[in-house]
Amino acid sequence: MTPIHWRKADLADAPALSILGGATFLTSFAHDHPGAALVTHIRNAHGEAYYRAALSDPAQTVLIGETPMGAPVGYAMITPPDLPIPTNPAQDVELKRIYLLNGWQGGGHGDAIMALVLDEAQRRAATRLLLAVYPQNDRARRFYARHGFAEIGALTFMVGDVPFRDLIYARDL
Numbered sequence: 001m002t003p004i005h006w007r008k009a010d011l012a013d014a015p016a017l018s019i020l021g022g023a024t025f026l027t028s029f030a031h032d033h034p035g036a037a038l039v040t041h042i043r044n045a046h047g048e049a050y051y052r053a054a055l056s057d058p059a060q061t062v063l064i065g066e067t068p069m070g071a072p073v074g075y076a077m078i079t080p081p082d083l084p085i086p087t088n089p090a091q092d093v094e095l096k097r098i099y100l101l102n103g104w105q106g107g108g109h110g111d112a113i114m115a116l117v118l119d120e121a122q123r124r125a126a127t128r129l130l131l132a133v134y135p136q137n138d139r140a141r142r143f144y145a146r147h148g149f150a151e152i153g154a155l156t157f158m159v160g161d162v163p164f165r166d167l168i169y170a171r172d173l
Contacts (some may be wrong), residue, residue: 002067002104002111004065004066004067004073004074004104004112005065005066005067005068006063006064006065006113007064007066007111008029008062008063008064009055009059009062009063009064009075011052011055011056011057013049013051013062013064013072013140014048014051014055014077015071015121016051016064017046017053017055017062017064017072017074017075018046018048018050018112018149019053019071020064020073020074020075021042021045021046021051021075021097021099022042022046023101024074024099024100024101025038025041025042025045025046025099027039027041027101027102028064028099028137029037029134029159032042032136033159033162033164034159034160034162036160037159037161037162038159038160039113039160040159040160040161041158041159041160046154052103052142053140054077059079059080060077060078060080060096061078061079061120062075062076062077062081062090062148063076063077063078063079063102063113063116063117063120065076065100065109065113071160072084073100073101073102073103073104074096074099074109074113075097075098075099076097076098076099076106076113076116076125077096077097077098078093078094078095078116078117078120079093079094079096079099080092080093080094081094081130082094083095083130083132083151083153083154083155083168084155084168085130085153085168087130087146089123090125091126091127091128092126092127092128092129092130093120093121093124093126093128093129093130094119094129094130094131094172095121095129095130095131096131098113098114098117098131100113110143114143114147116161117129118173121173122173126173127172127173128170128172128173129149129154129170129171130143130168130169130170131144131149131169131170132157132167132168133166133167133169134157134166134167134168135165135166135167140168144169144171145166146150147171148171148172149169149170149171150166150169150170150171151168152167152168152169152170153167154166154168155168156169
């Protein structure tokens with residue numbers, strides 16, 4: 001399998017992250033999300049401006065994975081918690097996004113990026129890592145369970161103007 005080189009993203013990566021974010025979201029959810037709502041969500045939540053703002057914010061870290069030739073194939077975003085549960089910003093961090101293109105799933109790539117996410121959370125002196133996951137995404141839920149996450153709540157996640165239910169998971173560090 002082609003290796004992935006992981007590094008901290010910078011402002012120059014905003015265009016690649018926008019394409020990668022839109023592609024992975026579309027691939028993950030096109031099977032059961034309405035098309036117009038999906039396109040609206042991708043334009044808003046995965047536009048270059050979104051990633052430029054995230055990359056300019058010192059409280060957020062984006063890790064990008066690339067092939068040896070520099071093609072973006074995965075990323076993870078670690079942010080202060082923004083979930084509808086009690087959190088302690090001094091102790092909690094949120095794994096806002098973690099995606100790999102289909103061709104790079106498996107072979108330990110997910111484990112590698114999760115290890116880097118955990119390293120970043122610990123570097124921030126966090127004691128808990130939080131995330132939200134779509135309940136119908138069984139593969140992701142199994143991956144998170146394998147990495148010590150457990151369900152602690154739920155939230156409404158808007159895709160365009162369509163509400164979806166997500167589960168909130170946590171893992172103590």
